[in-house]
Amino acid sequence: MVVDELCMGTRYFWDLVDTTVSPLEGLARRYLSLLCARMRPSEKRFYRIMELVKEFNVDGIIFESIKFCDLYGHEKPLMKKKLEKEGIPVLDIDIEHGGEALGQIRTRIQAFIEMLEGQKS
Amino acid sequence: MKMEEFIKAVEGRLQHLKSYSTRKSQELYFELLLEYYQAINKAKQEGKPLALVGVFSPKEIFYAMDIVPLDASFHLTYVGFIGGCEVFKDYLEAAAGYGLPIETCSIHRILIGMVIKEAISPPDFIVGTSHACDGEIKAFETLTDLCQCPDYFLDHPYRADAEGVEYYKREMEGLIQFLEEKTSQKFDFNKLKEVVELSKQATDLYRQINEMRKAVPAPMGSGEFFGILLLYNILVGTPGLVKYFEILRNEIKEQLEKGPTLDRENFRVVFLYSFPFYAMEFFEWMEQEYGVVDVMELMSTFGYTEEEMEPSSPLDTLAKKSFYQPLVSPIVGSTDNFVITALRIARDYRADAAFFGTHIGCKEACATVRIVKDTLRRELGIPTYVIDHDPLVPSVTPPDVIKTKFEGFIEMLEDLKLEQEQ
Numbered sequence: 001m002v003v004d005e006l007c008m009g010t011r012y013f014w015d016l017v018d019t020t021v022s023p024l025e026g027l028a029r030r031y032l033s034l035l036c037a038r039m040r041p042s043e044k045r046f047y048r049i050m051e052l053v054k055e056f057n058v059d060g061i062i063f064e065s066i067k068f069c070d071l072y073g074h075e076k077p078l079m080k081k082k083l084e085k086e087g088i089p090v091l092d093i094d095i096e097h098g099g100e101a102l103g104q105i106r107t108r109i110q111a112f113i114e115m116l117e118g119q120k121s
Numbered sequence: 122m123k124m125e126e127f128i129k130a131v132e133g134r135l136q137h138l139k140s141y142s143t144r145k146s147q148e149l150y151f152e153l154l155l156e157y158y159q160a161i162n163k164a165k166q167e168g169k170p171l172a173l174v175g176v177f178s179p180k181e182i183f184y185a186m187d188i189v190p191l192d193a194s195f196h197l198t199y200v201g202f203i204g205g206c207e208v209f210k211d212y213l214e215a216a217a218g219y220g221l222p223i224e225t226c227s228i229h230r231i232l233i234g235m236v237i238k239e240a241i242s243p244p245d246f247i248v249g250t251s252h253a254c255d256g257e258i259k260a261f262e263t264l265t266d267l268c269q270c271p272d273y274f275l276d277h278p279y280r281a282d283a284e285g286v287e288y289y290k291r292e293m294e295g296l297i298q299f300l301e302e303k304t305s306q307k308f309d310f311n312k313l314k315e316v317v318e319l320s321k322q323a324t325d326l327y328r329q330i331n332e333m334r335k336a337v338p339a340p341m342g343s344g345e346f347f348g349i350l351l352l353y354n355i356l357v358g359t360p361g362l363v364k365y366f367e368i369l370r371n372e373i374k375e376q377l378e379k380g381p382t383l384d385r386e387n388f389r390v391v392f393l394y395s396f397p398f399y400a401m402e403f404f405e406w407m408e409q410e411y412g413v414v415d416v417m418e419l420m421s422t423f424g425y426t427e428e429e430m431e432p433s434s435p436l437d438t439l440a441k442k443s444f445y446q447p448l449v450s451p452i453v454g455s456t457d458n459f460v461i462t463a464l465r466i467a468r469d470y471r472a473d474a475a476f477f478g479t480h481i482g483c484k485e486a487c488a489t490v491r492i493v494k495d496t497l498r499r500e501l502g503i504p505t506y507v508i509d510h511d512p513l514v515p516s517v518t519p520p521d522v523i524k525t526k527f528e529g530f531i532e533m534l535e536d537l538k539l540e541q542e543q
Binding site: 038041065067068073076077081 | 219222224255258266
């Protein structure tokens, strides 16, 4: 894995607080610019993902969403469609907190990697 | 179910009522509904813009511009209620094929499925709002992508204070600008004032009807009332709705003078949140079999305010109404709004019990169940029957399951009554 765009991942460190404005304004701007699926429009997040794809030479994306999260649940097919249109293979997996079904996820990731290898060769 | 088929079903229902109904309001209800859908169906032909709009959007603004608004969520509710929820199977499958997880709200999945299956006329634009429902925020993005049309999204604030009202007013000004651009017509504020005057009249009448429903015993069976909210929400700002409410108000008044229509009223219940639209016969059944009457619904309730609408300041008054109107007031902002409203109606309508229809796909409402149940028990000593269900998908909780659990609940309620009497 070369980069992530997870709620609790590196996204947390992007776009630091602007210290040239008042602290409260800087914090407000920082939190409002977070690219969570909660925010509209989703294009901004899509463009950020595309930047990461180019910057980190990404061959494929694993799109993980947590069950019962409506926001990512809705965003996933929309984002997948846009990414695949750009020629980026996407594996979508649903997980639940607690790490169940790890074996199943491992098998799906193996198949995805085989598909990526097939594409490369 | 394509729009033409649905219109035929509404026509059929209207013909049936004309033959059998003794109440003018019931006929008028379906006449107005038919007109609403005919307008949607003819919009393209008549050169009128068609907008697919969110359930909480300010319909008055569309009517003031002669734009035809198709209320996305309530369209499904009507299809389920009139056409039967079985028709949704294909749309749910289409949504699953598109990639939507089954845990998301069925209303949004069906809606997206309907667009995929071309069961909804292609809109000229889409307008959504962010009131309470997180799913709607994203579902409307998907709809815009599928329909390939412009959209506008009204961001509704969390707090109903002066700043919140000003903020939403600006959001509506943004919507007006968007509609002006898309329709190439100048917005007429005088026309909006006229529409808001009609909205005020309907709103005042709705409040009067809600007041009359406090009578013990209840003036009419609950089946009479659940549809009011739907019609109010889709037609607010039209003369037809005012006429309907006037007739209904007069009928209730007359009924109160004559005496109740129901044989007995053993228990009065308030209904919180979502109806199982696939099992509406349940309400008639519980009235006839057990004398249990739904006397008020949380979603039909206005937020607690004495404020009246002011048509001379239309945007200001619509921004305020966006916080206290039925459907919205209990579910915007803090959970306290939900709890306080539930408590208020249970007390004001002298309820013996509450029914909480959860809608399992709605995280916002499900999260309040325990706190509402505990508060009603603690403050008023009344129990709550929680009906976990999906309002449009019968297989989740079939009608018979609702009835069986209800019977167990009523036994408990009867025991409680006996204890209190002793």
